[in-house]
Amino acid sequence: MQAQGLVKRYGNREALKRVGFGAAAGELVAIIGPNGAGKTTLLSILAGIVAPDEGEVEIGGGAVGWVPQQAGLYRRLTVEENLLLFARLERHPDPHASCEEMLELTGLDERRGEIVARLSGGNQQRINIAIGLLARPAVLLLDEPSVGLDPRQRARLWEFVSGLAGGGTTVIFSTHDIQEAERYGGRLLVLADGEALFDGSPEELREVVRREAPEAADRDFEIAFVAYLQHRGH
Amino acid sequence: MGAVRWLLLKDLQILRRSPLQSALLVVYPMLIAVLVGFAISRGPEKPRVAFLNEVPQSSRIVVGGQKLPQANVQGRICLKVECVPVHSKAEAEEKVSSGDVLAALILPADLINRINSLSTLTPGTPEVEVIVNEEDPVKAGLVDDRITALLAQANLAIARRIAAEGSHYLDLVIKGGNLPVLGTTVHILGLEASAHILEALEPALPPGPLRSSLAQVTEFAKEAGENLDIAGPLIDRLAEPIKVHKVAAGGSSPPLEIFAIAVAATFTLALVTVLLVAGSLALEREENAFPRLVRGLVSEQALLAEKVLLGVAVGLVVTLLMLAGLQIFVPLEWSRIGLWLAAILLGGAALAAAGAALGAIAREVRAVSLLAFMVTLPIAFLSLVPSGAIGGGAYEAIKVVTALFPFKPALQAMTAALDSAAPSIGVPLLHLAALALAYGVLARLALRRFATV
Numbered sequence: 214m215q216a217q218g219l220v221k222r223y224g225n226r227e228a229l230k231r232v233g234f235g236a237a238a239g240e241l242v243a244i245i246g247p248n249g250a251g252k253t254t255l256l257s258i259l260a261g262i263v264a265p266d267e268g269e270v271e272i273g274g275g276a277v278g279w280v281p282q283q284a285g286l287y288r289r290l291t292v293e294e295n296l297l298l299f300a301r302l303e304r305h306p307d308p309h310a311s312c313e314e315m316l317e318l319t320g321l322d323e324r325r326g327e328i329v330a331r332l333s334g335g336n337q338q339r340i341n342i343a344i345g346l347l348a349r350p351a352v353l354l355l356d357e358p359s360v361g362l363d364p365r366q367r368a369r370l371w372e373f374v375s376g377l378a379g380g381g382t383t384v385i386f387s388t389h390d391i392q393e394a395e396r397y398g399g400r401l402l403v404l405a406d407g408e409a410l411f412d413g414s415p416e417e418l419r420e421v422v423r424r425e426a427p428e429a430a431d432r433d434f435e436i437a438f439v440a441y442l443q444h445r446g447h
Numbered sequence: 448m449g450a451v452r453w454l455l456l457k458d459l460q461i462l463r464r465s466p467l468q469s470a471l472l473v474v475y476p477m478l479i480a481v482l483v484g485f486a487i488s489r490g491p492e493k494p495r496v497a498f499l500n501e502v503p504q505s506s507r508i509v510v511g512g513q514k515l516p517q518a519n520v521q522g523r524i525c526l527k528v529e530c531v532p533v534h535s536k537a538e539a540e541e542k543v544s545s546g547d548v549l550a551a552l553i554l555p556a557d558l559i560n561r562i563n564s565l566s567t568l569t570p571g572t573p574e575v576e577v578i579v580n581e582e583d584p585v586k587a588g589l590v591d592d593r594i595t596a597l598l599a600q601a602n603l604a605i606a607r608r609i610a611a612e613g614s615h616y617l618d619l620v621i622k623g624g625n626l627p628v629l630g631t632t633v634h635i636l637g638l639e640a641s642a643h644i645l646e647a648l649e650p651a652l653p654p655g656p657l658r659s660s661l662a663q664v665t666e667f668a669k670e671a672g673e674n675l676d677i678a679g680p681l682i683d684r685l686a687e688p689i690k691v692h693k694v695a696a697g698g699s700s701p702p703l704e705i706f707a708i709a710v711a712a713t714f715t716l717a718l719v720t721v722l723l724v725a726g727s728l729a730l731e732r733e734e735n736a737f738p739r740l741v742r743g744l745v746s747e748q749a750l751l752a753e754k755v756l757l758g759v760a761v762g763l764v765v766t767l768l769m770l771a772g773l774q775i776f777v778p779l780e781w782s783r784i785g786l787w788l789a790a791i792l793l794g795g796a797a798l799a800a801a802g803a804a805l806g807a808i809a810r811e812v813r814a815v816s817l818l819a820f821m822v823t824l825p826i827a828f829l830s831l832v833p834s835g836a837i838g839g840g841a842y843e844a845i846k847v848v849t850a851l852f853p854f855k856p857a858l859q860a861m862t863a864a865l866d867s868a869a870p871s872i873g874v875p876l877l878h879l880a881a882l883a884l885a886y887g888v889l890a891r892l893a894l895r896r897f898a899t900v
Binding site for chain 1: 454
């Protein structure tokens with residue numbers, strides 16, 4: 214997937230300022246940055262929900278799956294009914310088979326008959342992701358997928374997502390959790406005030422911090438990241 | 448079309464999962480049907496009025512020295528209200544102030560004497576006493592109207608009786624007959640017989656001034672007899688000088704029970720469709736499913752069409768259920784079911800489209816439900832305001848407002864569908880089709896404006 218020169222304006226405010234980046238198959242890209250950096254706007258443009266004012270997005274082939282931050286599903290339906298509905302709306306030739314596949318993938322097979330509202334936040338998020346996967350996407354976009362999950366649920370979620378990337382799916386996710394981005398993101402895209410400040414691996418970001426804010430280079434990754442942003446005037 | 452089918456199925460599944468909502472959808476129309484059914488099949492209750500008759504049994508209205516038979520005013524009054532007999536004014540006052548009765552009517556002991564004094568040189572003023580509880584202005588107004596109407600009827604009954612007696616005496620003067628006076632019978636010759644006698648006498652007199660005078664008297668007796676005939680109907684008219692001749696203008700009105708059924712059915716249809724569609728559309732956004740759906744899975748138009756379809760389908764079932772319930776109380780013409788369906792389907796579509804326009808504005812189901820209530824209820828009530836009940840300018844304004852919302856045309860269509868004597872259903876159906884289209888466009892614009900991700 215390639216994005217070039219993306220600009221999005223809301224009135225006089227520029228939410229994205231000529232942002233461009235690419236992601237290869239099987240890559241796990243974390244978009245990080247402070248609040249209002251433009252993370253959700255960038256993901257919404259990549260998902261095709263919001264049109265950019267300038268720039269373009271190219272998908273090499275296959276569909277783009279989108280998992281919104283707030284689970285987009287029906288809480289009064291069961292797990293199975295949700296998956297079946299979206300499989301039908303995706304016009305799958307055999308919606309029941311797709312539903313079974315997703316139930317197995319999410320490990321929710323035994324809870325298929327439960328009303329979604331009664332499931333934990335972690336399990337709801339797994340269904341949310343499973344619905345995003347129903348399109349059998351080449352690229353999966355996740356907007357802050359681990360918000361509200363406890364550490365155990367978070368670990369399960371990342372195990373699941375890493376498995377998808379291992380299978381060749383390009384995964385691009387936004388997060389506020391810098392440690393999580395360092396741990397699971399193969400690449401980091403740092404946004405601040407709509408501007409792309411950095412695009413590279415966590416190790417490369419450490420190197421940049423060492424050069425630009427040496428006093429924070431040996432601290433933990435979150436402190437080093439904040440020092441880097443401050444050094445860049447954000 | 449496939450996506451619409453699956454979304455419709457999903458909405459019905461969600462509806463089924465909400466037992467309270469589903470129960471309300473069934474119970475509500477049945478409740479309305481039963482209430483309306485009882486209301487129209489039992490008729491209005493008679494108001495309870497305390498009645499104290501202090502007039503002595505032997506008192507009679509006297510005309511020309513003759514006592515009239517009893518007019519049975521008490522019996523006539525108690526046909527119109529539920530009379531609660533009381534024995535004193537204090538008891539009557541106590542019953543009114545305690546709310547046991549709406550009012551008290553007291554006929555004083557000297558009422559008949561005062562009526563009789565009207566034909567003397569010292570006429571009195573016959574009065575009855577009415578005690579009402581003024582704590583509730585609406586109730587006080589109702590009681591005033593009822594009592595005034597009852598007294599008008601009592602006055603009319605007495606006036607008729609007097610007029611009848613007057614006519615009888617006039618007839619006696621013209622045609623002659625027997626008049627009972629102080630236990631004996633007096634024979635009255637009458638003008639007609641007098642004229643005949645005088646006419647027979649006339650040839651026996653020699654020509655001259657006496658015969659000429661007799662001829663004048665004979666002529667007078669003849670003319671008086673002939674012309675006093677006219678006075679009879681005049682006296683009759685005196686009792687009720689003005690009669691009402693009712694002419695229906697501006698279309699015939701449907702029977703009251705049919706109109707009540709049409710109002711109940713339209714009210715049910717409006718509440719069910721507007722609330723269901725508005726709530727269901729808002730739910731898509733509250734559940735955050737809307738952006739997921741319109742991201743290529745289903746178009747906004749198809750989503751709106753699905754919601755309208757949902758509203759029409761549920762509205763149809765609920766309204767038919769209600770009509771079936773009303774069948775217990777009032778026989779309905781099931782042969783007109785084709786027209787009922789047309790009214791329900793098109794009325795439901797227009798109301799559902801209006802619900803979609805409301806539902807597209809906000810994303811919280813509760814806010815949308817409140818908004819739908821706040822719009823539907825006042826407009827439904829305004830639609831029932833009859834012309835002439837308020838000032839001309841205000842009525843014109845109400846006409847415009849109610850024409851812009853589908854309730855009134857839906858009510859007109861429902862009335863026309865239920866009543867075989869009603870004007871054509873075509874105009875309200877066209878009106879509904881235009882409103883369905885207009886609200887559909889509005890809903891689409893509102894969704895685009897307010898439902899951005």
